[in-house]
Amino acid sequence: MKAAVAVLKEYFGFSEFRLNQEAIIRAVMQKKDVLALMPTGGGKSVCFQVPALLLDGLTVVISPLIALMKDQVDSLRLNGIEAAFLNSSQTQGEQEEIIEKLNTEKLKLLYLAPERITNFLPFLQNLNIALFAIDEAHCISHWGHDFRPDYLSLSRLKEKFPQVPVIALTATADILTRKDILGKLHLKNPEVFISSFNRANIRYVVEKKRNHLERIVEYLNEHREDSGIIYCLSRKNTEELAAQLQEEGFVAAAYHAGLDNEIRKKRQEQFKRDELKIIVATIAFGMGIDKSNVRFILHVNLPKNIESYYQETGRAGRDGLPSEAILFYSAGDVITLKSFATIEGNEEQSKIMLSKLEQMADYAGSGKCRRETILNYFDEPFKGPCGNCDVCMQSHPIPLFDGTIIAQKVLSAVSRLKERFGIGYVIDFLKGSASEKIWEEHRYLPTFGKGNEYTRDQWRAYIKDLLAQGYLKQSTGEFAVLQLTSAAQEVLYEGKKVLLGVFKRRKKKRKYAKKEKQFLIFLLPWKDAAR
Ligand code: ADP
Numbered sequence: 001m002k003a004a005v006a007v008l009k010e011y012f013g014f015s016e017f018r019l020n021q022e023a024i025i026r027a028v029m030q031k032k033d034v035l036a037l038m039p040t041g042g043g044k045s046v047c048f049q050v051p052a053l054l055l056d057g058l059t060v061v062i063s064p065l066i067a068l069m070k071d072q073v074d075s076l077r078l079n080g081i082e083a084a085f086l087n088s089s090q091t092q093g094e095q096e097e098i099i100e101k102l103n104t105e106k107l108k109l110l111y112l113a114p115e116r117i118t119n120f121l122p123f124l125q126n127l128n129i130a131l132f133a134i135d136e137a138h139c140i141s142h143w144g145h146d147f148r149p150d151y152l153s154l155s156r157l158k159e160k161f162p163q164v165p166v167i168a169l170t171a172t173a174d175i176l177t178r179k180d181i182l183g184k185l186h187l188k189n190p191e192v193f194i195s196s197f198n199r200a201n202i203r204y205v206v207e208k209k210r211n212h213l214e215r216i217v218e219y220l221n222e223h224r225e226d227s228g229i230i231y232c233l234s235r236k237n238t239e240e241l242a243a244q245l246q247e248e249g250f251v252a253a254a255y256h257a258g259l260d261n262e263i264r265k266k267r268q269e270q271f272k273r274d275e276l277k278i279i280v281a282t283i284a285f286g287m288g289i290d291k292s293n294v295r296f297i298l299h300v301n302l303p304k305n306i307e308s309y310y311q312e313t314g315r316a317g318r319d320g321l322p323s324e325a326i327l328f329y330s331a332g333d334v335i336t337l338k339s340f341a342t343i344e345g346n347e348e349q350s351k352i353m354l355s356k357l358e359q360m361a362d363y364a365g366s367g368k369c370r371r372e373t374i375l376n377y378f379d380e381p382f383k384g385p386c387g388n389c390d391v392c393m394q395s396h397p398i399p400l401f402d403g404t405i406i407a408q409k410v411l412s413a414v415s416r417l418k419e420r421f422g423i424g425y426v427i428d429f430l431k432g433s434a435s436e437k438i439w440e441e442h443r444y445l446p447t448f449g450k451g452n453e454y455t456r457d458q459w460r461a462y463i464k465d466l467l468a469q470g471y472l473k474q475s476t477g478e479f480a481v482l483q484l485t486s487a488a489q490e491v492l493y494e495g496k497k498v499l500l501g502v503f504k505r506r507k508k509k510r511k512y513a514k515k516e517k518q519f520l521i522f523l524l525p526w527k528d529a530a531r
């Protein structure tokens with residue numbers, strides 16, 4: 001399909017297609033109806049913009065977000081493409097001007113708000129329409145997370161324009177929602193394209209929310225050079241947190257729908273240009289933000305559903321470089337959000353929203369690979385460990401190094417202590433603690449005090465790793481003691497090699513730990529022999 005690539009190069013400056021773009025465009029060019037699922041940032045727009053330029057006639061794009069429409073139209077125009085939008089933000093005069101352009105076939109693309117469709121259909125019937133593109137197509141479904149009643153009027157498109165192909169696009173839809181989109185739009189033998197939703201370069205982490213200001217300050221200190229978005233639930237929260245961060249010396253600002261339009265625009269621009277490193281925002285921020293080097297997304301509050309969470313975190317790492325999404329979780333948020341999830345007078349819709357909220361809370365509370373949970377939620381088969389979420393990194397940390405001697409120390413300590421003590425005590429013992437009990441009973445045992453070169457946190461991480469890898473087990477019951485497994489015997493008596501993970505060492509939380517930098521990766525080669 002040379003022509004399409006040529007258009008991609010000429011108008012958009014890209015030399016090749018990504019993901020399913022080419023196949024999608026080919027199907028559209030064959031006048032087939034299409035449903036395209038692509039992750040946020042995957043490049044959905046090209047899938048209808050390139051055909052719009054190749055096809056004879058007008059492409060009508062339905063998009064629910066006025067701000068997004070304007071952005072897209074502006075950038076199309078910059079690329080020399082005749083595009084316009086019609087929505088309620090325009091004056092009568094502006095609208096008439098566009099109608100005139102439509103009548104004289106001067107436009108290739110028209111962006112339309114869904115609430116306009118019903119009134120506009122008769123007018124559109126007089127035009128030469130090449131293609132309908134329905135962006136954020138999940139909005140047509142009750143099962144989706146963002147149902148818009150106006151989208152239902154799109155059901156009539158196929159009836160009024162049976163010959164015009166329709167492409168529906170979305171970044172978030174589970175199987176139920178997908179089926180609903182196809183059904184409601186009455187697509188004819190549609191081709192469905194599903195790109196993988198996996199964003200492998202984003203690390204998903206959930207942390208318990210405690211002293212989140214301190215934790216955020218600590219995190220930002222470790223990421224001084226990076227830019228990121230911090231999502232909060234309320235406008236007030238964003239302002240407070242932004243002010244606190246400014247006080248701590250960070251270049252941060254709030255963003256929410258209650259701010260003056262000009263201020264919002266300015267902050268968004270500053271963020272794009274890296275003059276503003278940190279945006280503290282409500283969900284009002286992010287739609288249509290096309291910034292490639294967002295390195296972290298922090299959620300101070302639980303999002304309403306996994307769809308929103310994935311969309312928001314998806315704004316990180318568009319350049320493919322390692323990025324991080326951290327959710328600070330507290331059960332209290334679930335209670336607050338429950339009250340918002342209820343949609344008055346619509347019991348069925350409320351139920352769906354509540355169940356989505358519950359699944360979001362389950363994500364945060366579960367011990368399963370985060371990526372597996374998210375991708376399976378979108379019905380993408382994926383089996384962890386992914387190696388790049390907090391859960392997988394605890395149980396399968398990467399990269400691995402030869403930790404045989406560390407393992408021997410721990411295992412022999414457990415053995416010397418006759419498998420009668422828990423993690424804390426074993427660490428005390430390794431570190432040669434002067435506690436009375438250890439001093440009196442255990443200080444003459446070999447390996448006592450042989451572990452001073454690592455901190456307690458490091459030992460704890462190693463012991464967790466040994467547990468996860470099956471060299472140790474923990475008894476059940478009130479006092480969990482460490483016990484050896486048969487794999488441990490191989491390490492102790494047959495010299496079996498053990499690989500351990502490299503852990504980030506979390507600094508002790510200190511208030512206003514301003515200039516502290518970077519986490520420590522410790523890979524100290526061990527010189528002494530283990531005893
Ligand atoms: P989506 O709507 O899927 O979130 P966009 O259509 O906004 O994504 O595209 C995301 C980014 O990817 C944009 O900066 C876009 O210019 C870029 N992009 C799209 N297609 C390609 C491609 N084939 N090669 C390189 N970049 C692309």
Ligand code: ZN
Pocket residue numbers: 368369370371372384385386387388389390391392393
């Ligand atoms: Zn994982």
